[in-house]
Amino acid sequence: MHLLRAQTQVSMDSTLAHTLKINPHRRDISDILFPNSQSNPKRLKSNDKIYFSLFPASVVPRGGDASLSPLNNIFFLGERKNTSSSSITFTPYPEFDGRYVLPIRSSIWLKKNSWNIRSDIRFLIYPQDTWGLGGNTKESAKMYVHYNYIHFNHAALKKVGRYLFIGPGYDLNNHFHIRTDGDTLTKFTGYSAGTGTSSFSSGITLNLLYDARKNIVNPVSGFYGNIVYRNSARLLGSDDNWQSLFMDARKYFSFSKTNQNVLAFWAYYWTILSGNAPYFDLPATAWDPYTNSSRGFQQSRYRGKGLLYVETEYRRDLTHDGLLGYVLFANIQSVTEPVANKFTYWHMGTGVGLRIKVNKLTNTNFDIDYAMSKNFSGFYLNFGEIF
Numbered sequence: 001m002h003l004l005r006a007q008t009q010v011s012m013d014s015t016l017a018h019t020l021k022i023n024p025h026r027r028d029i030s031d032i033l034f035p036n037s038q039s040n041p042k043r044l045k046s047n048d049k050i051y052f053s054l055f056p057a058s059v060v061p062r063g064g065d066a067s068l069s070p071l072n073n074i075f076f077l078g079e080r081k082n083t084s085s086s087s088i089t090f091t092p093y094p095e096f097d098g099r100y101v102l103p104i105r106s107s108i109w110l111k112k113n114s115w116n117i118r119s120d121i122r123f124l125i126y127p128q129d130t131w132g133l134g135g136n137t138k139e140s141a142k143m144y145v146h147y148n149y150i151h152f153n154h155a156a157l158k159k160v161g162r163y164l165f166i167g168p169g170y171d172l173n174n175h176f177h178i179r180t181d182g183d184t185l186t187k188f189t190g191y192s193a194g195t196g197t198s199s200f201s202s203g204i205t206l207n208l209l210y211d212a213r214k215n216i217v218n219p220v221s222g223f224y225g226n227i228v229y230r231n232s233a234r235l236l237g238s239d240d241n242w243q244s245l246f247m248d249a250r251k252y253f254s255f256s257k258t259n260q261n262v263l264a265f266w267a268y269y270w271t272i273l274s275g276n277a278p279y280f281d282l283p284a285t286a287w288d289p290y291t292n293s294s295r296g297f298q299q300s301r302y303r304g305k306g307l308l309y310v311e312t313e314y315r316r317d318l319t320h321d322g323l324l325g326y327v328l329f330a331n332i333q334s335v336t337e338p339v340a341n342k343f344t345y346w347h348m349g350t351g352v353g354l355r356i357k358v359n360k361l362t363n364t365n366f367d368i369d370y371a372m373s374k375n376f377s378g379f380y381l382n383f384g385e386i387f
Contacts, residue, residue, distance in 0.1 A: 026322040028357040074362055078111035085109070085362070091383075100125040116157045116165055116209070120289070124149040128300055132189045133282075133338045135302050135345030139375045143188050144181055147280070150174040153289075155207050163212045169205035171230055174198075175280045185279070190338065193240060194278020200239050201281050203232030213252065217384040218363040220262050224250040232277070242275025246289070250387055260317040260325055266387040268293070271306040271336075283307035283335065292386045294333060296349025296371030296378070304335030308343055311387070315355070325355035325365065329386075349373040358383065 073088045086108045093101040101124050108117040127146040131137040155169030176198040178185065185195040193199070206229045213222035226248040232238040248268040255261040270283040284303035286294040293309055294301075311331035318324040330350045334343040351371030358366045367382040 026357070026360045028323065028360040030359075032323075077109060078113075082112050083109055084113055089383075098125070098127050114159055115167075116159075118153075118155050118157070120151065120153040122149070122151040124151075129298065130185075130189070130300050131302070133191060133304055133335075135304070135335045135337065135343075135347065137302070143183070143185065145178065145185060146180070147175050147178040149280070150176075153205075155205060157207055157209055163210050165207075165209040165211075167207055169207050169228075171201075171203050171205050171232075173201040173278070173281050175200075175278065178280075189279060191279050193276040194280055199278035199280060200237060201232045201242075201278055202236040202238045203230050204236070205230045215363055218260075218365060219250075219252045219264070219385065220254045220260070221252050223252075224248070232275075239278065240276050242277045243273040244271065244277065244281075244283075245273055246270045248288075259320070260315055260322065262315040264313045264315065264385075264387065266293075266309075266311045266313075268309050269307070270309075277305075279303075285333065285335075292382070294331065294349065295329065295351055295369055295380050295386070296331070296373040296376065297333075297347070298376055298378075301376070302333065302335045302347065304337065305341060306336035306343070307333065308335075309333045313386070315385070318355075322360065323357050325357075327353040327355065327367075327369070329353070329369075329371070347373060353380075 074085045075087075076083055076085055086106070088104070088106040090104050091101075093103075101122065103120070103122040105121070106117075106119045109115075110117070125148050127144065129142045130145050131139075131142045150172070151174075152172040153169065155167060157165035157167035159165050175194065178195075178197050178199070180188075186192055189195055208225075208227040210223070210225040213219040213224055216224075226246075228246040230244045230246075232240075232242050232244075234241055246268065247270075248266075250264065250266045252265075253263045255263070268288060270288070272282065282303050283306060284299075285297050285301040285307075286292075286299040288309070291299070293311065309331065310333075311329060313327050313329035315327045316325060318326055329352075330348065332346055332348045334346045336342060337344050349371055350373075351369055353367055353369035355365040355367060358364045364384055367380070367384075367386070369380040369382070369386075371378060371380060
């Protein structure tokens with residue numbers, strides 16, 4: 001079985017690719033299609049502050065037709081030597097078999113990185129399989145659920161150290177028109193919160209960020225750490241009171257100063273601290289903040305009150321000009337069991353990928369990955385590296 005999942009990541013601290021200063025002969029797609037275009041680094045002016053990336057594609061996910069036309073606008077609100085690039089990304093993802101995704105994501109860096117204002121707004125019409133709770137559910141024991149989903153996340157982080165930021169945020173998840181073709185979702189999952197016709201979660205967040213990467217679109221070195229505490233409360237309109245914690249860490253090692261030769265590691269822990277979070281707000285496969293994890297698994301394949309995820313990826317240029325590259329990756333995950341609340345079953349995915357340079361000024365790649373796990377395999381598209 002094959003699945004194509006289109007996804008886009010918005011940078012928290014993306015800057016122009018520093019490899020351009022070392023190797024001015026790197027190429028991207030525009031150098032082939034438009035040899036005299038301004039994307040040539042020799043034509044880059046010191047006061048250029050806006051860069052657009054538009055890459056249309058046609059794909060075939062889950063047996064249906066789809067189109068993907070992401071627009072990524074990267075710009076600077078201060079001097080490039082002390083201000084990271086801001087970005088706004090719009091990636092509509094319609095599938096004509098009944099699934100539609102309209103996401104708008106942004107990360108705005110004010111002058112001298114004094115503040116980082118980030119936003120994630122999504123509207124989804126999202127029929128999808130679900131397998132209940134725990135890590136030992138059978139592949140055949142699944143239910144097809146129809147629902148609509150509105151997600152809004154906004155945070156303002158103040159700089160308190162060279163790479164350290166802290167600030168409050170607001171998070172809203174609204175699942176509505178939830179319906180199944182057969183049995184009730186409550187009976188199928190054995191979970192009562194958020195398994196009716198709708199669920200609503202509204203909460204404040206506290207965000208702590210440490211980001212020492214030079215380029216988030218395609219990191220080659222540095223460390224990233226992010227902690228998000230969420231408190232959803234009836235006072236703010238939630239169906240119930242509940243709290244969650246999300247901790248994310250990433251590390252990169254580069255073995256070359258002129259070409260892509262990077263070993264990257266990623267791990268995150270996501271858990272419900274207290275209360276009964278709605279079923280669709282529980283930690284689940286490929287539902288991390290940017291839905292970038294779990295290549296080789298169906299989204300929502302495993303779900304529980306806690307999720308632990310680890311991934312490693314090796315990235316290397318195929319051509320000396322950086323136009324083409326490849327990656328090798330592997331990941332492993334586990335969710336807590338419904339009764340024991342322990343990590344008991346572990347599931348591994350592996351895969352390979354091709355990289356095509358779309359914009360050498362921001363070092364942005366177009367990714368085509370193939371990944372597999374025990375009972376599933378699929379193709380994945382992305383702009384910028386997965387992590």
